[in-house]
Each structure stands twice: as structure tokens, then as C-alpha cells.
Amino acid sequence: METDELAARIRAGERRALARAITLIESGRADHRAQAQALLDALAATPGSALRIGLSGTPGVGKSTFVESFGTMLTGQGHKVAVLAVDPSSARSGGSILGDKTRMERLSRDPAAFIRPSPSQSALGGVARRTREAVTLCEAAGFDIVLIETVGVGQSETMVAEMTDLFILLMAPGGGDELQGVKRGIMEMADLILVNKADGDLKPAAERTRADYAGALKLLRRRPQDPDGFPKAICVSALQEAGLAEAWREMQALAAWRRETGHFDARRAEQARYWFAEEVRRGLLARLDHDAAMRTRMARMGDAVAAGEIPVARAAAEMLALLGTAP
Numbered sequence: 001m002e003t004d005e006l007a008a009r010i011r012a013g014e015r016r017a018l019a020r021a022i023t024l025i026e027s028g029r030a031d032h033r034a035q036a037q038a039l040l041d042a043l044a045a046t047p048g049s050a051l052r053i054g055l056s057g058t059p060g061v062g063k064s065t066f067v068e069s070f071g072t073m074l075t076g077q078g079h080k081v082a083v084l085a086v087d088p089s090s091a092r093s094g095g096s097i098l099g100d101k102t103r104m105e106r107l108s109r110d111p112a113a114f115i116r117p118s119p120s121q122s123a124l125g126g127v128a129r130r131t132r133e134a135v136t137l138c139e140a141a142g143f144d145i146v147l148i149e150t151v152g153v154g155q156s157e158t159m160v161a162e163m164t165d166l167f168i169l170l171m172a173p174g175g176g177d178e179l180q181g182v183k184r185g186i187m188e189m190a191d192l193i194l195v196n197k198a199d200g201d202l203k204p205a206a207e208r209t210r211a212d213y214a215g216a217l218k219l220l221r222r223r224p225q226d227p228d229g230f231p232k233a234i235c236v237s238a239l240q241e242a243g244l245a246e247a248w249r250e251m252q253a254l255a256a257w258r259r260e261t262g263h264f265d266a267r268r269a270e271q272a273r274y275w276f277a278e279e280v281r282r283g284l285l286a287r288l289d290h291d292a293a294m295r296t297r298m299a300r301m302g303d304a305v306a307a308g309e310i311p312v313a314r315a316a317a318e319m320l321a322l323l324g325t326a327p
């Protein structure tokens, strides 16, 4: 299919065209990459205006259940919801644990929803980069809310935060020492902490956990991009669909405030800058790793350095000069 036709079908909201385009974007083949680039160019003329929401939490905390009920609530309100995933573990396991449609039965059958599991690629950076492009495609296809799921392990969260407008942390009720397990950096990224499973026997523990997080969030430095009271911690039950409307109200309030104060657009602008720099860095690394002449040169230069024939700094400077970058 020609790029223009594919672009037109995506704009018309055809889900099969969208799925196909995302496959194109995820492909490692050079000709696919060129087509994907052309497609993104073609769609750049009609930018979407979706709210991009990042959602993170350790396995078992209830992400799939939450996405299922929260997503269904949103489509019930007339929204079109796309669900994407950045899954650092899929490369290892070969399978996908995020965005698994069998765990989101209702939402995957919902005509107003689109769910795309994480691609299994070797590098997390590669997955994240492609997911960011998939967001653009979903927006062009008319989805006004894009949820991006990831698991609570290190760098994937930073990457998801770098491509979303709001970052939500999903937590489970715990016995009091769970706060130590949450890295400060991740707390600092969170706009909203949702303590899930606040139902049945777990309800009192969930409320205590919520209070602990609320206390911890208060100790963080006040961020200029937040109105009073944010970041917040609230209790939800994804299973019983409790607290979801409140969570959504908080998200909307925060997004509206940021839109009015200019922080929303400023964050998008900073993100564009981040991904631009990231692409350039990756491009340079790819040249070092995949360009045969470069690889040979690197190996030879490495031998020379190892033999003490040339100092490290000089060898590096020569390589960088070859790459066209002054050290």
C-alpha cells in the first residue's frame, strides 16, 4: 500500500491500517524504516490532540485490570482510547506481559479502543522510540486518550514519562515498609499515585499505604508544573471499579491546569527536544555498531590502544573525527 493511502486510512480511523502502520514502525528493515518515516511525515500535517497518560507499576499490582476498567469507563464516556506498552522484559522472555489482550477482554472487544502489546525488540530504547511514534499514529487515527503502560523497573519509566503528559504510578497496599522499595526518582516523576486493590480485606491496608505515600509526596519539593495538592495519592479498586472516576477527575484537573499555565506545551516541547537528541545519539551508535568499515576501524584502533601504540584519548578523537563529530 502506498504511504498516502495508508495515511488516509489511518486518518479515517481504520484500525487495521493503524495496526499495519505500527508494524511498519516496529520493523528493523531499512526499507520499512524509510516507509515509516514517510508515513510519519505525511501524518505530521494533521497532529492529534490526545491526552497521553503513562501508567507504571510492578507486575501483579493490577495494571491490566486497571487499564481494562479505566479504559472501559473512558470509552463509555465517549472517548477513544489507545493502549500501548513499553515492556523492558519482553525482549528477554520473548513474549509480552504488557498489553496482553487476553487480560483485557472487554476493552479488546470495544470498538472505541485499540490495544497494542509491546514489540519484542532487543533494546529498551528502541522499543520506547517506536512506541513514541505509535502514539503519533494513534492520535492521527482519532484516539483522544493514549495510555502507555510499563513495568516498574528503572529506565522504562523515565522513557514513558518522556512521552506522556501525565505519569501515574499504580501501587499495591503493603505492610508499611513498601515506601523504601519505591525509588525517589520514580516518586518524583509521579503526578498521581493510585493505591489499587482498596477493596475487601485489603481496604484498611490500602488506606494506610495511601496515607504513607501522601506523606512522602508532601516531602518532595513543590514542582512548578503542579497546582496545589499535587502530586496526589488516592485509593482505587480496579477490580470493583471504585475510585476510577475520581482518578480521572484528578487527571483532567491537572491536565487542564497545565494547559492553562503553559506547562503542558512546555513539557511537550522539552520531550521533542529529548527524543531528537536521543535519535541522534542512537544514529551515531548504530553507525559504530553496524557500519562494517567503522567496525573494522574500531577493532583496529582497539588493538592499537591495547598494544600501547596510541593513547586512548587520541584513538577516540580519531574515531570521532571519522564519524564527523569533533570530540
Ligand code: GDP
Binding pocket: 057, 058, 059, 060, 061, 062, 063, 064, 065, 066, 103, 196, 197, 198, 199, 202, 236, 237, 238, 239, 240
Ligand atoms: P499486572 O501484572 O500489573 O497487569 O496485574 P493484573 O491486572 O494482572 O492483576 C494481578 C492480580 O491482582 C490479578 O489476580 C487481579 O485479579 C488482581 N487485582 C487487580 N486489581 C485488583 C483490585 O482492584 N482488587 C483486588 N482485590 N485484586 C485486584
